[in-house]
Amino acid sequence: MVKQVRIALRNCGRVNPESIEDYINARGYEALVTCLFDKKPADVINIITESGLRGRGGGGFPTGIKWKAAAAEVSDEKFIICNADEGDPGAFMDRAVLEGDTHSVLEAMTIAGYSVGADKGIIYIRAEYPLAIERIKKAIEISKEYGFLGKNILGTEFSFDIELKYGAGAFVCGEETALIASIEGKRGEPVVKPPYPAQKGLWGKPTIVNNVETFANICPIILNGKDWFRSIGTQKSPGTKVFALAGKINNVGLIEIPMGMTLRNVIDNIGGGIRDGKEFKAVQTGGPSGGCITRENLDTPIDYDNLLSIGSMMGSGGMIVMDEDDCMVNFAKFFLEFTIDESCGKCAPCRVGNKRLLELLEKVTNGQATEEIIPQIEQLCATIKKASLCGLGQTSPNPVLSTLRYFRNEYDEHIKDKKCRSKVCKALLKYEIVPDKCNGCTRCARSCPVQCISGKVKEVHTIDQKACIKCGVCYTNCKFNAIIVS
Amino acid sequence: MSEVTEYKKILPEELYRKLDSFVEDLGIDSKDPRKKGYLIQVLHKAQSLFGYLPEEVQKFVARKLGVCHSEVSGVISFYNFFTTLPKGKVNISICMGTACFVRGSEKVLKEFENFLHIKSGGVTSDGKFSLDVLRCVGACGLAPVVMVGDRVYGNVNPKMVGDIMTDCIKLANSMEENK
Amino acid sequence: MKLKSKEDFFKLKEETVKKRAQDKDIKLLIGFGTCGIAAGAKIIEKAIEKGLAERNIKNAKIVRVGCVGYCYAEPTIEIVYPEGGSVILGNIKSENALDVIDMHILNKSFESQYVIPRNFE
Structure with missing residues (x-):
């Protein structure tokens, strides 16, 4: 059995995140000391580049290249931003790292600062993560006491400070330019790249934005070397x-x-x-x-x-x-509803396109669609992908396209047979009473909210399909399993 | 504090004073071109004090930071976290993250909506309960998850809604008594 | 205490590592991430504390750690023995506290109905 390999989570569950001693005991701050005293900034960037580390926030952009670009800029001020605005509704690894191994993120940000010549770090975090926020605040304070953060770190010329900025619930702020806009106190709307944040980012200054998990990989790479990191994972995606x-x-x-x-x-x-x-x-x-x-x-x-x-x-x-109980059309709809909620509204393909796309999907799940709808959906998806400004819009049709690609039969069943095999799409369901099993207890008729079930006591009951609102109350209430749903 | 009294306010003066001293403590330089960077932080504080961000609070923040009211309003309407309507005394949040969704949180939400006769995002007419959805609290192992204040209910199914509401009613009543 | 040089750091590190190596207590690592707390980690911590006092155990220490990743079995406790080896327990309820202490701290057993498989090294 192949097991897990823990690099980013190496200390999670092992150290007390509120104890800097625990962290130091687990080789904490050794990577920073190595960098500050034994390596030039360019050497550090080279190690990261050659390790092949790619951004763990989703896109997979090589981290070293980002750092190199920011290091090459000449500016009186540069910023290191840690993106902890975990927006994917179903992902919580960043929170786990921040809660379980807080210092490792601070250390990695400081190393990034040293490498590109930045003296200011910002952690942009979801306000919904109160525990992580509390632990970061404590960790920053204690790091300063020890001299791992602040002015003249460990007696060197290098100074670095980290502050917290809170997100306010906007998925699009995971996009780096939108995130920067949000830190500047604006609506989190993305802007066209280039210029990239590494050239012109926060307040127009060179800025690196990396995700929490990316930072969590930095210290082990420095300590164990690029070859060690490359020995894990695949050629193109090490680690x-x-x-x-x-x-x-x-x-x-x-x-x-x-x-x-x-x-x-x-x-x-x-x-x-x-x-x-x-x-x-x-x-x-x-x-x-x-x-x-x-x-x-x-x-x-x-x-x-x-x-x-x-x-x-x-x-x-x-x-x-x-x-098997999950309807793929409904699932695609779930994500699309999310995207529509979260679209910043700046560009029309994303703002309007996704809304129209959802309407098409609703037709499918309501049983009102005809066969022409599939090409319409495909065309609209292609347009949204091509014409949207940022990553959110460009990828928003993916859940639809992917379910269409692999579960075309489910779409067809909804459209042609008006059936949902997972029994999720309400409008396509049909509740019926099996005469053999019904003993006329009247329980279903009494519980029906629209009184569409008729029948005398001790006689077989029937459901008026036209009036039925498919609430399923009769189905749950029947004690004799006499009601079937199809 | 002189500006504070210039426009009509219904909300307690006491809270405005707290917000005022919070902003003062930030030590914002009014000529600082980056002062807008404090806006979201101040709005977070304001919402935690007042519970919501009605127009009078927005105007207060706008003047205090020296930015336009329209900009403040624009930011508030953009972010999900900020609300311009007051919540109920007891707020019930249903997690609609993907893990909870796959495990049936939609049905749980429906059940709450039926029970309270309000839609998600609404407040009951007596102001006691409000209902909303949130995106992943990160307790996916307990999906579907319902949060009432700080309390987390895990592995919720529609049949448990009645019991949870009994707790909520108790909570609302005890808040009333403490008043 | 502010560290002012590389030497300062390595001195501190050496001291810390030495101190840790001398610590012969059994450690009870309780998962105190958001999910652990939501699943009742605080209540478990209290119950374990009470249990340790009841059994008059002095050589065991509770450590609050972050999320270990076993969300399906929260609240979890990892018991680490000073002589090496550890065992991960899941789905602990406060009424199990004494049971857990007897089996895994007094008897240092590596097996019980609470043990969950470790899926990483």
Whole structure:
């Protein structure tokens, strides 16, 4: 059995995050000391570049290249931003790292500051993470007391400070330019790149934005070297990835796996199989920007490029397992509703396009769609992908496209047969009474909120299909299993 | 504090004073071109004091920071966390993160809506309860999750809604008594 | 205490590591992430504290740690023995506290109905 490899989560559950001694005992701040005293900034950047570390926030951009670009800029001021505005609804690895190994993020940000010549760090964190916020505040304070943060760190010329900025619940702020706008006190609307934040970021100054998990990888790379890091994972995606494994799986939890592990291994071994012995249907990665991985791709090694090629993406690390009871059309709708809620509204393809797309999907789940709807959906998806300004819009049709690609039969059933095989889409359900089993107890008729069930005591009852609102009350109330749903 | 009394206020003066001293403590230089960077922080504080951000609070913040009211309002309407309507005494939040959704939080929400006769985002007419959805509290192992104040209910199914509401009613009544 | 040089740091590190190595207490690592607390970690901590006092155990210490990742089995306790080895327990309820203490602290057993499989090294 292939097990997890813990790099980003190395200290989570091992050290008391509020004890700097625990952290130092676990080789904490050794990487910073090595950098400050034995390495030039350019050397540090080289190690990170050659390690092949890619951004763990989703896009997978090489971290070293980002740092190099910011280091090359000449400016009186530069910023290091840690993106802790975990927006994917189903991912919580950043919170786990910040809560469980707070100092490692501070140390890595300081190393980044030293490498690119920045003296100011900002952690942009969700206000909904009160415990993480409290621990970061404490960690910053104690680091300053020890001289790991603040003026003249460890007696050197290098100074670095970290402050906290709170997000206010906007998924789009995971996009770096939107995040910067939010720190500047504006609506978190993205702007066109280039110029990249590494050239012109916060307050127009060179800025690095990295995700929490990316930072959590920095210190081990410095301590153990690039070759060690490259020995884990795959050629193009070295290292590990943390996933929040959730949904219809037995062992829900936070896992860190080497890149290149197959999904089958994750589900069967680490995840302990599907709950209640049900049938596996799909796994969704990448949250609202991602797509599904189905049975046929269970043996695909997980890395950035492979996931893209099968129509999903790495994303920040949500991994939701679905079984036979989940309707894929409804699931695509769920993510689309999320995107519409979270669209900043700046560009029309995303703001209007997704809304129209949702209406089309609603027709499918309501049973009002005809066959022409599929090409319409496909065309609209293509337009939104092409014409949207930022990553949120460009990826928003992915859940729809991916379910269309792998679960076309479910769409067809909704459209042609007006059936939802998972019995999720209400409008397509039909409640019926089985005459053989009904003994006329009247319980269903009494509980029906629209009084559409008729029949005399001790006689077989019937449901008036036209009046039925498909609330399912009769179904739950029948003690003789005489009501079936199809 | 002179500006504070210039426009009509219904909300307690005491809270305005607290907000005022919070902003003063930030030591913002009125000529600082980056002063807008404090806006979201101040709004967080204001919402934690007042519970919501009605127009009078928005105007207060705008003047205090020297930015336009329209900009303040624009920021508030953009972020989900900020609300311009007061919440109920007891707020019930249903997690609609993906993990909870897959495990049936939609049905739980429906049940609460039926019970309280309000939609998600609404407040009951007596002002006692409000209902909203939130995106992932990170307790995916306990999905579906319902939060009432600080209390977390895990593995919730529609049948448990009645019991949870009994707790909520008790909580609301005890808040009333303490008043 | 402010560290002012590389030497300061390594001196502190050496002292810390030495002090830790001398610490022969059994450690009870309780998962105190948001999810652990939501699942009742605080209540478990109290129950364990009470249990340790009841059994008059002096060589065991509770440590609050972050999320270990076993969300399905929260609240979790990892018991680390000073002579090496550890065991991870899941789905602990406060009424199990004495049971856990008897089996895993007094008898240092590596097996019980509370043990959950460790899936990483």
